[in-house]
Amino acid sequence: MTERSCEGCNVCCKALAVPALDKPAGQACAHMVTDPNEKRRGACRIYATRPAECQAYRCLWLSGFGPTRHRPDRSGLVLEGQVTAMGPAVVVREVRTGALAGVWGGQVLRELRRTGANLYIKRQDGSVSVQGDEAFVRKAAEIAASAKANGVHLKITNG
Numbered sequence: 001m002t003e004r005s006c007e008g009c010n011v012c013c014k015a016l017a018v019p020a021l022d023k024p025a026g027q028a029c030a031h032m033v034t035d036p037n038e039k040r041r042g043a044c045r046i047y048a049t050r051p052a053e054c055q056a057y058r059c060l061w062l063s064g065f066g067p068t069r070h071r072p073d074r075s076g077l078v079l080e081g082q083v084t085a086m087g088p089a090v091v092v093r094e095v096r097t098g099a100l101a102g103v104w105g106g107q108v109l110r111e112l113r114r115t116g117a118n119l120y121i122k123r124q125d126g127s128v129s130v131q132g133d134e135a136f137v138r139k140a141a142e143i144a145a146s147a148k149a150n151g152v153h154l155k156i157t158n159g
Contacts, residue, residue: 004062010042011072012057015095020051060090066108075104082120086130086139089118097124
């Protein structure tokens with residue numbers, strides 16, 4: 001298999017939180033080159049000295065999951081393996097509105113569930129849903145019940 005490269009994709013630099021930089025999830029990193037006249041637009045100004053969490057991060061696409069044409073900046077989805085409060089899961093982040101409703105979005109969710117993966121799905125509109133085995137969904141329901149008092153609502157599905 002050909003080694004994949006992030007080159008040209010910087011979706012994780014927008015979608016993910018980076019505590020070392022006080023960067024919240026969903027906001028572009030302050031270290032991204034944003035000048036439209038800059039040849040390296042979207043590149044990282046601090047790449048050589050970026051925080052350890054940036055250096056270590058590898059989305060599932062970069063690790064070889066999915067077709068080459070579905071790189072996160074093209075598909076609108078970033079997938080990563082993560083240990084969540086409910087247990088191990090594939091976190092699916094929709095970074096472009098409607099990407100989950102598209103052909104690839106539906107296909108990737110079905111394919112991941114077919115393999116038995118638990119899914120923690122974060123939509124562009126801020127809503128969150130889970131799909132998974134009984135224990136994963138039960139734990140999500142418990143967390144949702146305790147979070148409801150704080151105005152957090154999880155859509156719980158099992159399938």
